[in-house]
Amino acid sequence: MLKPMEHVxxxxxxxxxxxxxxxxxxxxxxxxNQCLLAQxxxxxxxxxxxxxxHYVFEGGMRNLFAWCFGIPxxxxxxxxxxxxxxxxxxxxxxxxTCGAALQRARMVRxxxxxxxxxQKQKEFA
Numbered sequence: 616m617l618k619p620m621e622h623v624x625x626x627x628x629x630x631x632x633x634x635x636x637x638x639x640x641x642x643x644x645x646x647x648n649q650c651l652l653a654q655x656x657x658x659x660x661x662x663x664x665x666x667x668x669h670y671v672f673e674g675g676m677r678n679l680f681a682w683c684f685g686i687p688x689x690x691x692x693x694x695x696x697x698x699x700x701x702x703x704x705x706x707x708x709x710x711x712t713c714g715a716a717l718q719r720a721r722m723v724r725x726x727x728x729x730x731x732x733x734q735k736q737k738e739f740a
Contacts, residue, residue: 623659624699626727630720632659638714644707648675651706651716652698668703671696700727 622628632655642651647665656664656671663675673696705719 623656624696624702626699626701626720626724628659629655629699629702629705630717630724633713633717633720636713636717638712638717640713642706642711642713642716644711651711651713652702666698669698671698 642649642654644650647653647667650666652666652671653664656666656673660671660673662673665672665675701720701723705716705723708715708719
């Protein structure tokens with residue numbers, strides 16, 4: 616089930632998901648199909664996702680490659696989304712385990728609370 620992106624891209628959502636993973640679970644940052652964020656977005660969005668440094672490609676590698684090489688795709692099969700704030704920094708750090716990524720996510724939490732609260736206030740204004 617597709618969830619609203621403001622929730623999928625929220626640091627709280629990523630932290631919640633990381634808390635459910637094994638701390639020792641390792642991931643390959645260089646694999647756009649199985650990296651930490653591809654696993655996260657695939658589970659949260661309910662459909663296969665591939666991830667580049669800045670974008671999420673629903674539909675997996677087929678849509679990522681099409682975008683990279685300018686291959687035309689039918690409208691609606693190519694939705695790319697911008698990664699959540701700090702997500703790439705959290706995933707790219709060492710060591711590359713879910714436990715270490717969770718620590719990095721919690722470390723940046725104080726720096727994102729203000730921007731997330733400002734975004735919520737804009738939604739209700």
